[in-house]
Amino acid sequence: MSPLDRLPSDRGRASEWLEHHALVAVTLGTAVVLVVMLYLPAGVVFSEAFVDDGLPTLGHFTDVLTDPFYFGILADVFAEPLAIGTHLGSLAAWVGAVSISLSVGYPIPGLDVPVPWIGIDTPGVRKGLFGFTAYQAALSTIASVALGLPAAYVLANYEFYGRQTLRSLTILPFVLPGIMVAVGFYAMFGRTGTLNSLLGAVGLGPFAFIEANPLAIVILAHAFYNAPLVARLTVTAWEAVDARTVETARSLGASERRAFRDVVVPQLAPAVLTGALLTFIFTFMTFPIVLALGGLQLATVEVWIYDRIQQLDYAEAATLAVLETILSLGLTYAYLRYESAQTGFARAPSPPSKERLIPDLRTALSLRRLAIFGYGLVALLLFVGPMASLVVGSFTDGSGFTLRNYAFLLERQLEGASFQTQPWPAVRNSLLFGVATLLVAVPMGVVISVVTVRAGRRGRIVDTLAMLPLAVSGVVFGIGLLQGLVFGISLPGGWRFQVTGAVAIVVAHAVAAYPFVTRNVSPLLGSLDPAMVESARALGASRTRAMLDIELPLVANGIVAGAAFAFAISVGEFSSTVILASGSESYTMPVAVERYLGRRSGPAIAMGTLLLIVTAASFVVIDRVGGRYEL
Structure with a gap:
């Protein structure tokens, strides 16, 4: 032969x-790429946290963990972890300082009838840098879920012109560089921004939205990024709900609200919690939005790492980065454990039917549709407003309409x-x-x-x-x-x-x-x-x-x-x-x-x-x- x-x-x-x-070959290739382009660069920086004058040390971690600036009240626990009695005494003293007051005639401006009021006065808690980072991430997560769920409801249950295109564009915020989002929010909410211009047309303002409460603007900017993520995940889960299960519950005597609570909500919960966990991780690691809109006044761990690097304090920056990564990996592991316990969103044999969002002229508007239109106004203000302000800003200057900016590019x-x-x-x-x-x-x-x-x-x-x-x-x-x-x-x-x-x-x-x-x-x-x-x-x-x-x-x-x-x-x-x-x-x-x-x-x-x-x-x-x- x-x-x-x-x-x-x-x-x-x-x-x-x-x-x-x-x-096996593709897996090995993937592993090589990760080692070279991920683990090696991260390891180069992380190594600074474990070395002092060329010698291995854990002293940098001790300094950071026991510094109240970084860990607030927990710094005392890290400094003396075995002093359990002392820490419990401090907790008891804090609880004892909490006071609850009941007023039967609490004054409400513009209301003549006295209103019962319960007041709770709590002593301040030193949150520290890590505590504040978690605090703003939690608020941002709540805002993202609150703004993302109504969008998911509309996209999953109503049919209207441009629905598929709108669903495609829910991913658009992910592509915007943080600096552009900051510019867009300044263009929308600044003293000379679009919102104050609209309010000025009816004799109101101008208001210092950003200067008066920069944390609220940062949270809204985070929601601008992450609410579409929550909406996209939830829409996928909502469209995977089998409508026959809801009809079965209704035929057994459940009201529409009861069927939604007992049948639909349990199937949506994994997607909502997944979006919330991812949002918390993303906003815990936030950097450009906080730096641009809040600066060091609202510094998160990421912003402070950037500041330490600018000050050439690489050891402290690396130590903070290692601790931040450990916390983020812990959250990621918890997210993965939760995700593994859930089932995927398979195509429903009988997906939910979609109503027309805009009814016939002969049909009266329901409270539900009025609420949807109200949410649409909020969405226009928060999601479309900053991007529209960017577009308008590209065609205007101090003297009015101009094409000078595009002429510059050309x-x-x-x-x-x-x-x-x-x-x-x-x-x-x-x-x-x-x-x-x-x-x-x-x-x-x-x-x-x-x-x-x-x-x-x-x-x-x-x-x-x-x-x-x-x-x-x-x-x-x-x-x-x-x-x-x-x-x-x-x-x-x-x-x-x-x-x-x-x-x-x-x-x-x-x-x-x-x-x-x-x-x-x-x-x-x-x-x-x-x-x-x-x-x-x-x-x-x-x-x-x-x-x-x-x-x-x-x-x-x-x-x-x-x-x-x-x-x-x-x-x-x-x-x-x-x-x-x-x-x-x-x-x-x-x-x-x-x-x-x-x-x-x-x-x-x-x-x-x-x-x-x-x-x-x-x-x-x-x-x-x-x-x-x-x-």
Whole structure:
């Protein structure tokens, strides 16, 4: 037999070997990417917390944990953990200082009838930096859930023109750089902003919304980011509710409210709690919004890490980063444990029917629809207002309407190489990096989902470690990339390992984006019936073939949703991009916005408007292309 006669069988054996070992190979490739682009940069910064003058130490942790500035009242507990009696005495003294007063004639302005009133006076509690960070994250989570649930209700239960497009655009806030959101909120709520202009038209104001209560504005800005996330997760769960179960409850005598409470709410709770947990993690790690709208007056842990790095206090910054990461990983682990106990949102055999949002003219408006329209006004004010103010700001200046800002961008583009930052390369790079990120992040996220789901309980630790991008400070990650990859690492033999340019940007974006793919795919993958895969295996399919032909098509809706998130994160990513973008050919739209903002605010706002338009169109296309997979 000649060598050519053996070639087909050799190819068949090679193909069979690849099919059986493809998952292992892709898993190893994913692990290498994570080690190089995630764990190495984070480790470079974290190592500063464990070294003092070249010697290993835990002294930095002792200093931070026992400092009331950082941990408030808990600093005493960390300083003397065994002094239980003393700590219980302090708690008892605090409880004893709480006073409750009852007034039977509490004065209410404009009301003549005395009103009973119960007052509770509590002594102040030293929250410390970590306590305040958790406090503002909790308030932001409550606001995000409160604003996201009504949107989910409308999108899941009513039909109206543009509903699918509106649902596609719920992901848009994720793409906006924090500095642009801050500019938008100033343009909306500032003394000369859109809201004060509208109030001035009816003889009110101006009001110092931001100056009077910056914490409230920060919380609203966090809700601007995260309420759409809560809404998107809840809509998916709501549309997975089987309408027949509600009809059965009604036929057994349950009222509409009772059927909703006993049948629908338990099925929505996992999605709502998932959105709340993710929101708390995101807002606990908040940085650009607080820095821009509150400054050091409302400093969170992330803002203070940034300040310490600016002061060249790397040891303290690294110590805070390690403690923040431990807390965030703990929250992530709790989230993953909760998620693993839930079932995925499969397509409902009989999904809920949708009413027309706008009834016929002959139909009277119900209180429910009036409440929906009232919520629509709030949504216009909070979600559309800042973005609309950005768009309006790009066409106006102190003298009124103008196209000068866009003319500036066009001039930059036409002049070519004489300018370092041009609009078209920024748009082109953002889209190319976004598509390339999809090609890397989606397989990474799917592979991690498959590995962790198959590993069962043992995979929970791996899953938690794989979610490190959600728990690591963006500032720390950026500094780690700079010190570990951009500057390069010396290797034995005189070699130097260095990663820069477009490849580094795409991989960094993929590392930041793949957790969202994993979080969209894992619940669906974990809820599949194992009998389907076992049947395919019994018919001769390999494990990889069964995964490609059976499992992945059934979780395609999760992959599409994860891809949309990944694209959004890539297009809006700023921290790693501004560090890794070497030269003048790898900058993106957020980087261009920052560069313009450092010189002239008008062109920066115009560039931000282009960012809004390009990404909004992209998200609609992604959802339309993957629409057949959506629930």
